[in-house]
Amino acid sequence: MAPINAFEVNGSKDFSPAKKTLPEVELENGNGSSAKRQKDKRSPGIFFDIFIDVTRDRQSEKEKEIEREKGDSLRERGYSYETLLETANYLLSRTSIRPQIGIICGSGMGSYWKEGSLAENIEDAERFPYEEIPNFPVSTVEGHHGQLVFGKISGAPVVAMQGRFHYYEGYPLWKCCLPVRVMKLLGVQTLIATNAAGGLNPEFRVGDLMIVKDHINMMGFAGNNPLHGPNDERFGPRFPPMSKAYDYEFRNIAKEVAKELKIDDIVREGVYTCLGGPNFETVAELNMLKLVGCDAVGMSTVHEVITARHCNMKVFGMSLITNECVVCYNSDEANHEEVLDVGRMRQEVLRKYLSTLVKRFAQLSSAEVQP
Numbered sequence: 001m002a003p004i005n006a007f008e009v010n011g012s013k014d015f016s017p018a019k020k021t022l023p024e025v026e027l028e029n030g031n032g033s034s035a036k037r038q039k040d041k042r043s044p045g046i047f048f049d050i051f052i053d054v055t056r057d058r059q060s061e062k063e064k065e066i067e068r069e070k071g072d073s074l075r076e077r078g079y080s081y082e083t084l085l086e087t088a089n090y091l092l093s094r095t096s097i098r099p100q101i102g103i104i105c106g107s108g109m110g111s112y113w114k115e116g117s118l119a120e121n122i123e124d125a126e127r128f129p130y131e132e133i134p135n136f137p138v139s140t141v142e143g144h145h146g147q148l149v150f151g152k153i154s155g156a157p158v159v160a161m162q163g164r165f166h167y168y169e170g171y172p173l174w175k176c177c178l179p180v181r182v183m184k185l186l187g188v189q190t191l192i193a194t195n196a197a198g199g200l201n202p203e204f205r206v207g208d209l210m211i212v213k214d215h216i217n218m219m220g221f222a223g224n225n226p227l228h229g230p231n232d233e234r235f236g237p238r239f240p241p242m243s244k245a246y247d248y249e250f251r252n253i254a255k256e257v258a259k260e261l262k263i264d265d266i267v268r269e270g271v272y273t274c275l276g277g278p279n280f281e282t283v284a285e286l287n288m289l290k291l292v293g294c295d296a297v298g299m300s301t302v303h304e305v306i307t308a309r310h311c312n313m314k315v316f317g318m319s320l321i322t323n324e325c326v327v328c329y330n331s332d333e334a335n336h337e338e339v340l341d342v343g344r345m346r347q348e349v350l351r352k353y354l355s356t357l358v359k360r361f362a363q364l365s366s367a368e369v370q371p
């Protein structure tokens, strides 16, 4: 019996492997159109063609992947300088105010309560709801107004955020801080970031005001940082220092003004920390925060301050202690209503205090630019 040749098919010898009839297959070509090919064509280049088609398929998959990654990176890493410039120019073309100081109104400091709050007492106010501002996120926390207010406080041109963005709302940190970069592009040199916070320091009482001396970036320990991702030098350096985050001179002025207004018995100074929220802390967590040196805990501010310092803004931070973080299991639980109530009760004091601070900070800045 003759030896069977490796290429013998159906009894006939043929050294062309293309002899065997294969079922029709449909291939996507590089442009996405469909091309039917018969595999029994005797073209010696058929495998090469298939190879080219498969390579093209892979290339187009790769291109799609690159496009997808570009989209993801925009979502994850933030808007470009040019995009935020567009937002700033939109606002500048609709208001004649050129703000020098930016204010973020924390819970109970203009975010929730209409009459009497700082943001509701801005002179010559021009209001821009977040929904109308290009590229701006929208406030989702119940009670937040969600608008930018341009105007004057004690004669100084300001822009105030009446409602901020929190990580627990589902926004990445860079998006929570997007308004800070927009403020910078509007010409703002000083940021006043206020918040409602739970008091960890046993000497603090509900209703006290805490000048923020420093912060502990708890979320940053896990790598979550508003500056994560590619760095645009037009905003600031890749590795910004944070050891002088809260301006020393501003803090001293705040202590002086507290004395002048005779509220120094309720004005404290301390270290703030931000957790992701939205739940309030467990007793064990609060004990740990106390142990590492935190005086007050909230769910905001830290990432805003990091963003502001990155683009060389001077920062003043203020916490309203809205609840006592009692570190035992049989005490009352923290709740948002209590936070709002204390904000409402303190709004008059806050308005007076912050208005005076705006005036003094603005005077200091003008003195600094004098030759």
Ligand SMILES: O=P(O)(O)O[C@H]1O[C@H](CO)[C@@H](O)[C@H]1O
Pocket: 105, 106, 107, 108, 164, 166, 194, 195, 196, 197, 298, 299, 300, 301, 335, 336, 339
């Ligand atoms: O930090 P602000 O926005 O002032 O508010 C604080 O109070 C709310 C909880 O009651 C949280 O949003 C927390 O961050």
Ligand SMILES: Nc1nc2[nH]cnc2c(=O)[nH]1
Pocket: 196, 197, 198, 199, 275, 277, 279, 280, 281, 297, 298, 299, 322, 323, 325, 334, 339
């Ligand atoms: N995380 C946190 N945020 C707050 N905001 C107001 N009070 C508190 C608090 O006790 N904990």
